[in-house]
Amino acid sequence: MMDPCAHCEEMMQPYLDRILTEAERHEAEAHLAECDSCRRRYKFEESLRVYVRRAGDTAMPPELKQKLAALRIPLN
Amino acid sequence: MSAGATVARVEADTDQEPGAAEAESGMRLAAEARDRVHFEEDALALADQVYRVARHLAGSREEAEDLVQETYARAFRSWRSFTPGTNLRAWLLRILTNLNIDRGRRSQRAPQMQALEANDYFLYDRLAESGDGVSDEDRVVERLSQDDIVSALSEVPHDFRDVIVLVDIGDFSYQDAANILDIPIGTVMSRLHRGRRILKRELAESAAQEG
Numbered sequence: 001m002m003d004p005c006a007h008c009e010e011m012m013q014p015y016l017d018r019i020l021t022e023a024e025r026h027e028a029e030a031h032l033a034e035c036d037s038c039r040r041r042y043k044f045e046e047s048l049r050v051y052v053r054r055a056g057d058t059a060m061p062p063e064l065k066q067k068l069a070a071l072r073i074p075l076n
Numbered sequence: 077m078s079a080g081a082t083v084a085r086v087e088a089d090t091d092q093e094p095g096a097a098e099a100e101s102g103m104r105l106a107a108e109a110r111d112r113v114h115f116e117e118d119a120l121a122l123a124d125q126v127y128r129v130a131r132h133l134a135g136s137r138e139e140a141e142d143l144v145q146e147t148y149a150r151a152f153r154s155w156r157s158f159t160p161g162t163n164l165r166a167w168l169l170r171i172l173t174n175l176n177i178d179r180g181r182r183s184q185r186a187p188q189m190q191a192l193e194a195n196d197y198f199l200y201d202r203l204a205e206s207g208d209g210v211s212d213e214d215r216v217v218e219r220l221s222q223d224d225i226v227s228a229l230s231e232v233p234h235d236f237r238d239v240i241v242l243v244d245i246g247d248f249s250y251q252d253a254a255n256i257l258d259i260p261i262g263t264v265m266s267r268l269h270r271g272r273r274i275l276k277r278e279l280a281e282s283a284a285q286e287g
Binding site: 013055056060 | 123175220240
């Protein structure tokens with residue numbers, strides 16, 4: 001039988017992507033409830049996702065917005 | 077049969093008053109103009125989100141701005157090919173990623189295989205062990221700066237970066253990302269898996285350099 005922590009690691013990305021089946025999710029959560037080490041790692045990965053998402057927060061330069069509006073095709 | 081006779085026959089067939097066809101065509105044009113204005117407004121309302129994704133797909137800020145402008149110019153010209161009620165943001169991003177590839181990106185080629193760390197947790201392990209024994213996860217992630225993430229992301233090869241940017245930053249579903257990049261959904265999933273690991277490897281390297 002596979003090491004439960006290794007199995008939990010395999011489920012980590014799909015878990016965070018919310019694509020596990022309900023049974024798999026329960027299985028992962030049951031292990032997380034009793035394994036401090038895996039729980040910490042999951043939590044870290046979750047924070048990392050939020051961090052990466054935030055890194056994408058770049059405001060569009062206002063002059064670009066005006067340039068885009070100017071590209072509209074005028075009504076005849 | 078003369079042209080006049082043809083017109084007379086068409087008018088008789090459709091049982092319309094003279095001038096009705098013109099009025100109908102005028103109304104059609106007005107409706108089309110209205111649809112186009114709506115389309116343009118909807119597209120412009122998404123510009124911030126399109127730029128946000130473009131910024132990380134393109135190599136630089138200037139390149140991102142060019143790409144977004146070119147995307148909108150093309151979108152406004154070919155607005156009729158958009159199916160109302162479908163995902164406009166994905167439609168715009170599909171134009172943008174195609175333009176980006178046309179500009180000499182080699183995205184269609186199979187990405188080079190690189191050796192990867194054996195497990196998904198090595199970044200955590202690296203950061204946790206470099207700390208002062210405090211393993212509060214929120215604190216661990218704080219050892220990375222936003223700049224670290226932006227520069228690590230730019231080191232990830234294009235094919236992997238595209239899916240990370242679309243899914244993890246742009247919040248597109250796997251299916252939308254597959255449609256935008258014109259690759260199978262299974263490829264989106266495998267590139268995402270490898271791409272996230274490459275990103276973490278890059279982050280671990282920059283953390284190591286910073287000591």
